[in-house]
Amino acid sequence: MEKMKEQEKNPRVAYGLALLALARADRNVVALDADLCGSTQSVQIEKNLPGQYFEMGIGEANMVSAAAGLALCGKTPFVHTFAVFATGRPFDQIRQGVCLPNLNVKIVGSSAGLSDFGDGATHQSFEDMALMSVLPNMTVLAPVDAVEVAKAVQAAARIEGPVYIRLNRNDLPVLTDDSTPFEIGKPLVLAEGSDAAICVNGVTAGMGLAARETLSGQGIGVRVVNFSTIKPLDGEAVRAALSGVRALVTAEEHSVIGGLGAAVAECLSKTPLPTARIGIADRYGQSAHNYEELLEHYGLTAGAIAEAVKELL
Amino acid sequence: MDKDRQDFLREKARKVRLGIIDALGIGNRGHLGGSMSCADIVAVLYFYKMRHSPEKRGDPDRDRFIMSKGHSVLAQYAALAEAGYFGKELLAATKSLGSLLQGHPERHTPGIEANTGSLGQGLSVGVGMALAGRMDKRDYRVYVLVGDGELAEGQIWEAAMAAGHYALSNLTVIVDMNGVQAMGRTRDRYAIGSIPGRFAAFGWKTFEIDGHDVADIAETLDKAADVRGCPTAIVARTVKGKGVYFAENTHTYHNNLLTAEDREKAIASVTAM
Numbered sequence: 320m321e322k323m324k325e326q327e328k329n330p331r332v333a334y335g336l337a338l339l340a341l342a343r344a345d346r347n348v349v350a351l352d353a354d355l356c357g358s359t360q361s362v363q364i365e366k367n368l369p370g371q372y373f374e375m376g377i378g379e380a381n382m383v384s385a386a387a388g389l390a391l392c393g394k395t396p397f398v399h400t401f402a403v404f405a406t407g408r409p410f411d412q413i414r415q416g417v418c419l420p421n422l423n424v425k426i427v428g429s430s431a432g433l434s435d436f437g438d439g440a441t442h443q444s445f446e447d448m449a450l451m452s453v454l455p456n457m458t459v460l461a462p463v464d465a466v467e468v469a470k471a472v473q474a475a476a477r478i479e480g481p482v483y484i485r486l487n488r489n490d491l492p493v494l495t496d497d498s499t500p501f502e503i504g505k506p507l508v509l510a511e512g513s514d515a516a517i518c519v520n521g522v523t524a525g526m527g528l529a530a531r532e533t534l535s536g537q538g539i540g541v542r543v544v545n546f547s548t549i550k551p552l553d554g555e556a557v558r559a560a561l562s563g564v565r566a567l568v569t570a571e572e573h574s575v576i577g578g579l580g581a582a583v584a585e586c587l588s589k590t591p592l593p594t595a596r597i598g599i600a601d602r603y604g605q606s607a608h609n610y611e612e613l614l615e616h617y618g619l620t621a622g623a624i625a626e627a628v629k630e631l632l
Numbered sequence: 633m634d635k636d637r638q639d640f641l642r643e644k645a646r647k648v649r650l651g652i653i654d655a656l657g658i659g660n661r662g663h664l665g666g667s668m669s670c671a672d673i674v675a676v677l678y679f680y681k682m683r684h685s686p687e688k689r690g691d692p693d694r695d696r697f698i699m700s701k702g703h704s705v706l707a708q709y710a711a712l713a714e715a716g717y718f719g720k721e722l723l724a725a726t727k728s729l730g731s732l733l734q735g736h737p738e739r740h741t742p743g744i745e746a747n748t749g750s751l752g753q754g755l756s757v758g759v760g761m762a763l764a765g766r767m768d769k770r771d772y773r774v775y776v777l778v779g780d781g782e783l784a785e786g787q788i789w790e791a792a793m794a795a796g797h798y799a800l801s802n803l804t805v806i807v808d809m810n811g812v813q814a815m816g817r818t819r820d821r822y823a824i825g826s827i828p829g830r831f832a833a834f835g836w837k838t839f840e841i842d843g844h845d846v847a848d849i850a851e852t853l854d855k856a857a858d859v860r861g862c863p864t865a866i867v868a869r870t871v872k873g874k875g876v877y878f879a880e881n882t883h884t885y886h887n888n889l890l891t892a893e894d895r896e897k898a899i900a901s902v903t904a905m
Contacts, residue, residue, distance in 0.1 A: 349767075373763060376797070381756040381790035388760020391739075391746060392768070393692070396760075412787075415750040416757065420739045 328490040331429060333465035335360025337472040338397060342371050348476065349389060351375050351382050352399040358488075359399035359429040379404050383412040383424070390422040395476060401435065402428025402485060403444035406451055417481050418454040425475050426451070426483045431461075432522065432572030433599075433617065434488035436610045443604035449577025451483040452550045458503065459549040461485040461520045461579075464493045467547055470501040478503070485521070487572075489610050492525045494545075504553040506560045512540035515566040515628045518583050520546045522614070523570040523597075529621035534628060541628060549582050557586040566631035570597040570624050572614070595627040633847040637680075641846040642905075644714065645675035649875045649902040651710025655726040655733070658892050662727070664885045667706040669810035669843070669870040670777055676849040677775055678711040681857075686717040689742060695772050696745045696761050700754020701779035701808065702736040703887070708744070709733050717743035752785025754778065755805055759794045762803040762863075773857060776805045781813030783824050789834070795863040796835030803863045804856045805831070808843065810872040814886045831865035843868025875902045 327333070342348040342364055349371045350356075350364040356374070365372040373389075375382035379400055386396035398405065405428040406413070417424045428447050435442045451459045458478055462471040468486065475482040494509060501507075509524065510531055519527040524545050531541040544560050546552075561567065567587075569580035580596035587594075599617055607613040614620065648671045656662040678684070682695040699708045706726065713720045718732065718741075726733040732741050736749030745761075748754045758776040765772050778788065795803050807827055811818050818824060828838040837859045841848045849868070856864035872886070873879030876898045890898060 370767065373798075375794060376790075378787075378790035378793070380753075380787040381759070381794055384753045384756030384787065385760035385763065385791070385794065387746065388757040388762075389764050390760075391757070392761050392764030394764055394767075411750055412753055412756075416747060416753050420747040 327465055328493060330462065330465050330468045330487050330491060331358070331360045333468040334427070334472065334486055335363035337469035339363040339367055341472055341476055342368050345395070346371060347393060348395045348397065349373060350397050350399065351386055353377050353379050353382050353404065355400050355429070359427065361397070361399040379408045380412050383409040384416050386424045387416040387422050390424050395423050395425070397425045397427055399427045399429060401442055401444070402431035402447040403442060406444070406447040406483070410450055414454055418456045421456045421480050423479055424481050426481070427486065428483065429486045430488040431485045432487065433604055433613045434522070434610060436607045436613045439606035440603040445574040445599040445604070447485060448549050448573050448579070452577060452582070456480055458482045458551065460503070460547055461549060462547050463520060463524045463545050464491050464495055466493055466495045466497065466499070467501060471547065474501065474503055487521055491522060494524055501547065504548050504551050505556045507545045507547065508542060508560055509545050510543040512542040513563055514540045515568065515632060516542040516544055516561050516564045517624055517628065518544050518546055518567065518569040518579060520571060520579055522572050523619060526619065526621040526624055527570055530625040530628065533621065533625045539628065539632065546579055546583070549579060552582055552586055554586045557583065558590065561587065561592070564592065566628065567592045567594040568597060568624055568627045568631070569594065570619065572598070572619060574599050574601060576601060593631045595631055597624060597627055633850055638847050641676055641680055641850065644679040645672045645846065646902060646905060647714050648675045648707055648710040650899065651713055651720070651723055652706045653895060653898050653902065654723040655706045655709055656890055657724060658895055659889050660727065661887055661889045663703040663706060663887050664876065664879055664890070665812065665872040665883070666701060666704040666779060666808065666810065666886065668874045668876055668879065669872050670704050670808040671707050671874065672844045672846055673777065673806055673808065673849055673868055674707045674711045676846055676853065678715050680850050681853045682775065683772070686715060686742065693770055693772050696774045698746050698748060698754040698758050698774070698776045699737055700748050700776050701751065701782050702749035704779070705737045708737065712743040751782045752787040755788055755791035756794070758803055758805070759791050759800065762795070762800040763798060765802050772802070774803045776803070778805060778807055780807055780809040780811060780818050780824060780827065783807070783827065784822050792831060792834040792836065799861055800863045801860050804853070805863070805865045807865065807867045808870050809867055810870040812872040812881065812883050812886065814883060816883050827867050828865065836863050836865045838865045838867060840867045841869070843870035844874055875905050877901045
């Protein structure tokens with residue numbers, strides 16, 4: 320287990336394999352892509368089940384509305400491109416043609432957050448969870464690792480309605496296994512602690528666990544709680560998962576507006592805790608030669624999370 | 633097409649037009665002009681060409697019709713009521729709070745196949761339905777009605793490219809070329825150029841017809857259904873507001889209200905057609 324195999328660590332690779340398994344079992348599952356199938360890994364369908372793959376060219380609006388048409392004829396379309404193009408460019412098509420009639424269309428936003436580090440601001444997405452969360456009928460998922468990606472694909476297929484799945488481009492530490500529960504709407508406690516809680520999802524989960532290590536050396540007990548669902552959140556389950564702590568830090572690779580921090584704060588609005596929200600501070604991204612450098616530049620580090628916890632306590 | 637059949641279709645088109653007036657009511661703003669311009673096309677689709685039945689709404693083999701110019705849904709509501717998808721008395725409740733008949737098409741209304749209203753999206757939905765039909769080896773056809781003003785939406789041309797690429801011969805778009813959009817004549821406001829030329833450039837077989845001649849509409853729909861290897865576009869020359877003399881060829885009644893007096897004049901005008 321020292322050296323994890325590529326497919327076990329990379330969310331995109333795990334996604335492609337999970338979608339392939341799903342599509343093999345159900346021939347009504349179809350994949351659409353806007354000329355990025357190699358990156359999004361919907362190429363697994365194109366290569367292995369070509370009858371269930373539709374190349375839609377570089378035209379996201381048409382792709383989403385065509386997916387609505389496929390869903391209206393009994394298909395379960397999974398629509399792929401980078402998160403920024405999957406949610407921003409065809410927002411109106413998603414709103415009017417998918418969410419309003421509550422159609423069974425799955426939008427898969429790949430290379431979310433800063434994870435497409437080299438391509439810069441145009442390709443990085445800090446708004447996708449906010450945009451998708453505001454739409455009635457939409458379920459918004461942000462799986463924490465490659466294992467959860469596969470579970471999220473299965474869960475999305477079981478929902479009769481629109482789902483947005485946010486995926487990271489890069490390898491992520493594997494924090495869960497096949498036996499870890501995955502239930503839409505319920506947060507998952509990754510590590511226990513009673514002084515403060517750190518709410519994480521995606522790439523910030525590893526950071527939250529590292530911050531917990533640091534703080535435990537200083538006598539501070541920190542609970543790390545993962546949120547693979549942004550919407551709909553089970554308020555009771557969230558309050559239970561965060562009960563007993565004195566402070567809260569949320570950390571997300573997304574704008575601080577309209578993402579994880581906002582969703583958690585909503586659940587705690589009647590029983591608020593001193594809270595710090597770490598994320599992208601209402602600004603755009605930029606290019607960098609590696610992911611870590613960029614995360615650090617935007618303040619997404621284990622150190623920043625640990626500091627925020629200490630300031631609150 | 634024999635005379636009896638033409639008379640039958642003209643009578644259906646008249647009923648669609650009277651249904652539009654019913655749905656408008658008195659003193660409520662509504663899209664009269666674009667509904668009237670497509671009334672003959674909608675009547676021929678529902679009462680001649682399409683395989684459909686209110687008793688078998690979920691039939692996977694039914695033909696599909698998408699009103700991409702969703703504001704003209706009054707014509708579709710009138711046709712659906714005439715075909716028996718819901719009672720004609722519902723027309724008068726169009727757009728009232730809680731009504732089954734919304735201002736733009738919604739799928740919960742019996743007979744409505746897709747939500748439209750944000751212009752430019754219906755042709756793409758048709759592409760998806762046509763792809764599904766091919767995948768499932770079903771022989772249903774998909775008809776999408778668009779407006780000429782709507783062709784300014786870039787997504788129309790994304791869909792045109794997709795349909796050309798996939799050679800969707802089970803897909804027919806009908807352009808209700810009434811030449812008038814919300815703020816004036818289309819050629820003055822935002823000229824579109826040659827509509828058949830544009831579709832042809834994307835690999836479509838095109839037809840040009842008189843959109844108020846039921847025989848021309850019916851025969852061209854038949855020809856389109858026989859085309860193999862590419863999608864078909866029927867560009868129908870129409871008159872905005874057709875049948876209501878004071879609303880013809882003007883944008884004034886794109887979205888306007890009828891007074892009680894206007895309503896009587898409109899009914900008389902349609903009855904005299």
